[in-house]
Amino acid sequence: MIRAGIIGGAGYTAGELLRLLVFHPEVRVVFAHSESHAGAPVSDVHAGLLGDTDLHFSAEYDLGAIDVLFLCGAHGKSREFWQTHSAPKELTIIDLAQDYRDESDGYVYGLPELQRERIRGARRIANPGCFATAIQLALLPLAAAGKLAGPVTVNAVTGSTGAGVRPSETTHFSWRTDNLSAYKVFTHQHLAEISRNLSALQGSPVAPAFVPVRGDFARGIFATATLDCDLPAEAVLQLYEEYYRDAAFTHVSRRPVDLKQVVNTNKCLLSLERHEGRLAVFSVVDNLLKGASGQAVQNMNLAFGLAEDCGLRLKASAF
DSSP states (O other), X not given: OXXXXXESTTSHHHHHHHHHHHTOTXXXXXXXXXXXXXXXXXXXXXXXXTTTOOOBEESOXXXXXXXXXXXXXXXXXXXXXXHHOOOOTTOEEEEOSSTTTTOGGGOEEOOHHHHHHHHTTOSEEEOOOXXXXXXXXXXXXXXXXXXXXXXXXXXXXXXXXXXXXXXXXXXXXXHHTTOOEEOSTTXXXXXXXXXXXXXXXHTSOOOOEEEEEEOSSSSOEEEXXXXXXXXXXXXXXXXXXXXXXXXXXXXXOSSOOOGGGTTTSSOEEEEEEEETTEEEEEEEEOTTIIIIIHHHHHHHHHHTTOOTTTTOOOOOOOO
C-alpha cells in the first residue's frame, strides 16, 4: 500500500486529489495538511467527500511516514517548502505547482504522453500546467514529425476553477456568468513549458501565439490550435492515431469533440479539421483532472510501477 501525504490540502486540486486517492485501491492517505483548516474534517471543505473519509486536516506531518508527497500549494510555495524541509531519500514528490516544470533540481516533467519512460520510477515529478497539457497534447504528434515549422496560433477557453479556490473579481459568479474575456494574451506562464518541450521535440524553435480566455463554466478547457499543414487530412489523422496508439487517456476522435465528453475524467480527446492547407486541432480536458490532479495520480502510478490507469477510470456525465 502506498502511503500518501498532501501539502496545501484545502484547494480545488487537493480536493480532486483526495477524491481520487480515497478510492484508489493501492493508496492510503496518511495526512492532508492545511494551516487554515487544521483539525477540521476534510469533508468540511471538500463537501463531496462527506461519508467517504474520516480524515481531518493536519497542522503537523511526518515526511518519513509516507511514500509519496503531493505539493498542492500556490506557485512558488513548493520551492519555499523545500527551503525549510528535507525530503527523505526514498520519498517520491509530485509537485502540482509550476516551480519545477523547467526540470531543475532533478525533477522530471510529468506529461506521460511525452516522456512516459522517464516518469517510471522517478522520485521527483513536476506536474504540467492545465493549459500546457491541453495544448501540448494537441501538438505533440506534429512536433514529433517536424511539422511545426510555421506559425502556430492557439485559443483556449478555461473554466473558473482554473483560477483557484480564492475568489477574485474575475471569478465572481455575477461577473463570470454569461461572459467571456481574454487575459495574459501572448504572455501566459504556461507558454514556457509548452515552447520548451515542443521545440525540443521538433528540433527547432516553436513559439505558439496563445490567447487564453475565461469561460462562463466551472471546469474544463477547450483548446483550438491552428497552423499551416501540407499533409492530406487522412495522413494527419493517421499521424495522431499512431502517436497516441498506446496512450492510456489521450484519444483521437473522428467526430467533433466537446467538453462534456471529458469533464470529471482524466481523458484528453482530440479532433482535427483540415481545409485548404490549414489545420485546426481541437483538444478538450478537465483542467482539474487531466490538467492537474488526475495527471498527478497517473504520474504516481507510473512512478510506483502500477497500471497507468489504476484508480482513474472515471466516467463522464451523459448530459
